[in-house]
Amino acid sequence: MHSFTEENYIKAIYKLLESNDETVSTNAIAERMNTKAASVTDMLKKLSAKKLVNYQKYQGVTLTAKGEKTALNIIRKHRLWEMFLVEKFNFTWDEVHDVAEQLEHIQSEKLIDELDKFLNFPKVDPHGDPIPDAKGKLHLQKSKPLSQFNIDDVCVITGVVDHSPSFLRYLDKQGFVLGNEIKIKDMADFDRSLQISVNKRASFFISNDVAKNILVIAKQI
Amino acid sequence: MHSFTEENYIKAIYKLLESNDETVSTNAIAERMNTKAASVTDMLKKLSAKKLVNYQKYQGVTLTAKGEKTALNIIRKHRLWEMFLVEKFNFTWDEVHDVAEQLEHIQSEKLIDELDKFLNFPKVDPHGDPIPDAKGKLHLQKSKPLSQFNIDDVCVITGVVDHSPSFLRYLDKQGFVLGNEIKIKDMADFDRSLQISVNKRASFFISNDVAKNILVIAKQI
DNA sequence: ATTTATTTTTAGACTTATCTAAATTTTAAT
DNA sequence: ATTAAAATTTAGATAAGTCTAAAAATAAAT
Ligand SMILES: [Mn+2]
Ligand SMILES: [Mn+2]
Ligand SMILES: [Mn+2]
Ligand SMILES: [Mn+2]
Numbered sequence: 001m002h003s004f005t006e007e008n009y010i011k012a013i014y015k016l017l018e019s020n021d022e023t024v025s026t027n028a029i030a031e032r033m034n035t036k037a038a039s040v041t042d043m044l045k046k047l048s049a050k051k052l053v054n055y056q057k058y059q060g061v062t063l064t065a066k067g068e069k070t071a072l073n074i075i076r077k078h079r080l081w082e083m084f085l086v087e088k089f090n091f092t093w094d095e096v097h098d099v100a101e102q103l104e105h106i107q108s109e110k111l112i113d114e115l116d117k118f119l120n121f122p123k124v125d126p127h128g129d130p131i132p133d134a135k136g137k138l139h140l141q142k143s144k145p146l147s148q149f150n151i152d153d154v155c156v157i158t159g160v161v162d163h164s165p166s167f168l169r170y171l172d173k174q175g176f177v178l179g180n181e182i183k184i185k186d187m188a189d190f191d192r193s194l195q196i197s198v199n200k201r202a203s204f205f206i207s208n209d210v211a212k213n214i215l216v217i218a219k220q221i
Numbered sequence: 222m223h224s225f226t227e228e229n230y231i232k233a234i235y236k237l238l239e240s241n242d243e244t245v246s247t248n249a250i251a252e253r254m255n256t257k258a259a260s261v262t263d264m265l266k267k268l269s270a271k272k273l274v275n276y277q278k279y280q281g282v283t284l285t286a287k288g289e290k291t292a293l294n295i296i297r298k299h300r301l302w303e304m305f306l307v308e309k310f311n312f313t314w315d316e317v318h319d320v321a322e323q324l325e326h327i328q329s330e331k332l333i334d335e336l337d338k339f340l341n342f343p344k345v346d347p348h349g350d351p352i353p354d355a356k357g358k359l360h361l362q363k364s365k366p367l368s369q370f371n372i373d374d375v376c377v378i379t380g381v382v383d384h385s386p387s388f389l390r391y392l393d394k395q396g397f398v399l400g401n402e403i404k405i406k407d408m409a410d411f412d413r414s415l416q417i418s419v420n421k422r423a424s425f426f427i428s429n430d431v432a433k434n435i436l437v438i439a440k441q442i
Numbered sequence: 443a444t445t446t447a448t449t450t451t452t453a454g455a456c457t458t459a460t461c462t463a464a465a466t467t468t469t470a471a472t
Numbered sequence: 473a474t475t476a477a478a479a480t481t482t483a484g485a486t487a488a489g490t491c492t493a494a495a496a497a498t499a500a501a502t
Contacts, residue, residue, distance in 0.1 A: 005459065026480055039460055041481055046458090058467060058480060089335035099329045106327075108320045114310035226489065247450055260490055262451055267488090279450060279497060 002050075004105050007074050008033065009043050010052060013063055014071035023060030072136040078104035079125035079132075080115050086126040087119060093126040094168035127168075128159025128178050128215060146182065147192065147211035154183045155216035162213040170210070175201065182216060223271075225326050228295050229254065230264050231273060234284055235292035244281030293357040299325040300346035300353075301336050307347040308340060314347040315389035348389075349380025349399050349436060367403065368413065368432035375404045376437035383434040391431075396422065402440060 002010070012032045016024040026044070030037045048055040052067035063071060081103040085091035091099070113134065116122075123139060124130055132138040143158040157180050160167065175198055185203045186195035192208035223231070233253045237245040247265070251258045269276040273288035284292060302324040306312035312320070334355065337343075344360065345351055353359040364379040378401050381388065396419055406424045407416035413429035 003458080027478095035459090036461065037480060038462080038482080042459075085332070088339065089332065091331070091335075095331070099327070099332055102327045102329075106320070106323045108323075110312070110316070111306070111310065111320055114312075118309065224488080248448095256489090257491065258450060259452080259492080263489075 001107070002052075002070065006043070006047065006050075006052075007070070007105055009040075009047060010063070010067055010071050011074050013053065013061060014068065014075070017063060023062050025060050029061075069136050072132040072138060074104050076132040076134075076136070077106070077112055079129055080112065080119065080122070082125045082127070083119050083122050083131070084115060092168075092172070094165035094172070096126060097163065097165075124159075126178075127163055128157075141217065143215040143217045145212045146184075146194070146196075146214040146216050147208055149184055149216065149218075151184050151187050154181060154219040156181055156219055157214060158217050159215035160213055161215060167213060171214075174198070174204070174206070176214070181219060182214075222328070223273075223291065226264070227268065227271075227273075228291070228326055230261075230268060231284070231288055231292050232295050234274065234282060235289065235296070238284060244283055246281050250282075290357050293353040293359060295325050297353040297355075297357070298327070298333055300350060301333065301340065301343070303346045303348070304340050304343050304352070305336060313389075313393070315386035315393070317347060318384065318386075345380075347399075348384055349378075362438065364436040364438045366433045367405075367415070367417075367435040367437050368429055370405055370437065370439070372405050372408050375402060375440040377402055377440055378435060379438050380436035381434055382436060388434060392435075395419075395425070395427070397435070403435075403437060 009029070012029055013024050016028050016032060020028075026037050026040045029040045029044075033040070044053060044055045044061055047053045047067070051064055052070060053061050053063055055061045078100045081100045082093075082096040085096045085099060086093060116134070121133075122131055124141075128141075128143075130138050130140055141158055145161065146155065149155055157176060157178050159178070160171070180199045183197045183200075184194055185197055187193070192211070194206050194208070194211055195203050196206060197203040230250070233250055234245050237249050237253060241249075247258050247261045250261045250265075254261070265274060265276045265282055268274040268288070272285055273291060274282045274284055276282045299321045302321045303314075303317040306317045306320060307314060337355070342354075343352055345362075349362075349364075351359050351361055362379055366382065367376065370376055378397060378399050380399070381392070401420045404418045404421075405415055406418055408414070413432070414426055415429070415432055416424050416426050418424040
């Protein structure tokens, strides 16, 4: 139906729309896909002809309903496969992304339905990102970066902003695990670095840069 | 490393070498891949440049050691995925091939090692075909078509020659299952059709055409 | 040993996805 | 309102894989 390349463009556009403005620029897509603006323009024409995007020269691009549905299906597959690799195949959360990038393009409705069932219909992937259901419905959790909390706040780790293997391995080394409880013990004014305790263990420091990349929700008390 | 297309050519050449002569013709490859001879020639030059095949104009083609190793790895992945789909995802043996054709190209050593382990290192796939081990070693079983046996012979179903969904579904309907015991009750001289009993159930007729496509080994008595 | 038929290869063209360099449009700055 | 800068699009090329039609080589038939 759609080529791998088309699917990757659709997904990139979806992610850019998700995190930013109401339309996506040619350059933004080019940067995210590690290609040149000229290539993006060519592809936008193709996707537009297929009614996957709303595109007018120089005016940026958005996804059509059909394009969004396509994007959500690819993301569903990506996240289910990541979950599978971690839960069943002993992959760590920093290892799964590259393989999932390949697996997300496999076409078989039955395969994905069975995968979902096999994993017992998970709601979030190993990075805490929500998994769209078979209908493309996606339940967002209203989490915020840890950097937005204050001294004595207690919150629960729900995900990450930065998905890079190096950041994920850093979190592993520090003992951060999704679902763990973080208490902010102290905050330095000059750089907003934090002294925190994870699951009531010995406290330690993290930079504001790290805090901005850890997603949490306030603990219900 | 190698494109999907290159991998598919390598696999096709391997299969043709396996079942037939000592070299493979351009036309044979074209037929198997549903392409034209001209396209095959182009690809053979490319594979030759990559040292995957031994190719000289007009002289047919064979695989190099490197090419054969590549082929066996793809076949290993294909058959492990077929096994996985049947054992874990409720696929029937007539449904798995098309999905495995996609999955066989996923690149991740760890994924395949874990898949193998998850399935407890199976020796044969759902169709009875041998699965190469991680080193590319392949243990062939010396089975023969049921059509080569005679009245009163007892044998065990080990595989199929024809892998088409329609043949596999026919076998399902008749109650043939790998490992089942077949006893030949009678044979018609004029068309070599057989009256057989599977696992000592009520006997029925099969054509010589069917018998030629069921692989068996003589039952040890 | 020629002629004929078949197989295989080459030549040239097309599609998808990419690039660089040049042209155009939009946006920002004077 | 011009001019300058940035973003975007077009033009023209390239590489992978495919095709048709024509040429060349091999195999088969007389
Ligand atoms: Mn991922
Ligand atoms: Mn993820
Ligand atoms: Mn198969
Ligand atoms: Mn098989």
